[in-house]
Amino acid sequence: xxxxxxxxxxxxxxxxxxxxxxxxxxxxxxxxxxxxxxxxxxxxxxxxxxxxxxxxxxxxxxxxxxxxxxxxxxxxxxxxxxxxxxxxxxxxxxxxxxxxxxxxxxxxxxxxxxxxxxxxxxxxxxxxxxxxxxxxxxxxxxxxxxxxxxxxxxxx
Numbered sequence: 782x783x784x785x786x787x788x789x790x791x792x793x794x795x796x797x798x799x800x801x802x803x804x805x806x807x808x809x810x811x812x813x814x815x816x817x818x819x820x821x822x823x824x825x826x827x828x829x830x831x832x833x834x835x836x837x838x839x840x841x842x843x844x845x846x847x848x849x850x851x852x853x854x855x856x857x858x859x860x861x862x863x864x865x866x867x868x869x870x871x872x873x874x875x876x877x878x879x880x881x882x883x884x885x886x887x888x889x890x891x892x893x894x895x896x897x898x899x900x901x902x903x904x905x906x907x908x909x910x911x912x913x914x915x916x917x918x919x920x921x922x923x924x925x926x927x928x929x930x931x932x933x934x935x936x937x
Contacts, residue, residue: 783853783873787881787904791859791868794885797902799910801917803924804898809935811864811888811895817931818867818886819858828930831923844869852876864888878909899924 794800807814817824822844825835834847838855846854855873860866871882881904889896901920903913 783875785873786871786879788857788872789870789881789883791883791885793870793881793883794868794900794902797881797883797904799903799905799913801901801903801913801920802898803901803921804896805925805928806891806894806896807928807932807935808894809932810893811890813935814888814895814897814931815864815867817935819861819863824934828934829923829927830930843872854882859883860885876909878906878912879903880905880909897928 809817817828819841822835822837822841825832825846829835831848831850832846833849834845836845837843838845841861842858844854844856844858846856853875854871856869856871858867858869860868865888866885867888868883868885871879874882883902885900885902887898887900889898903910905913
């Protein structure tokens, strides 16, 4: 059953009880990476493996995301500042135990490419926080696979 989460601002990414941070460099320039993240939301299904549906809502101010396994999210974009940051919070989800969720994609130049840092910030029940921490290795692998696929997509 879907439930509404606590609305949080961009600062939650730095203060959340659970923060999972992953980084990787890719060959594409920050502007191209930002466009793939913020400007081509529906394209996420092509490079972010677990995403089965991604569509912009409210003229790009929000997003609807569905993942393999049935998780659903309605999100509000908090920051879309090209070429350095794309951040959003989850407003409604069917994920049990979640109370607040936000994600930030921070892009910094790295030679001719981009250093991508993804922060997954969350609060929830004790069981939810424990499960999320235990999922860290899997989320890290998902991030690495997604960035490799995005890098290939942007090179083509």
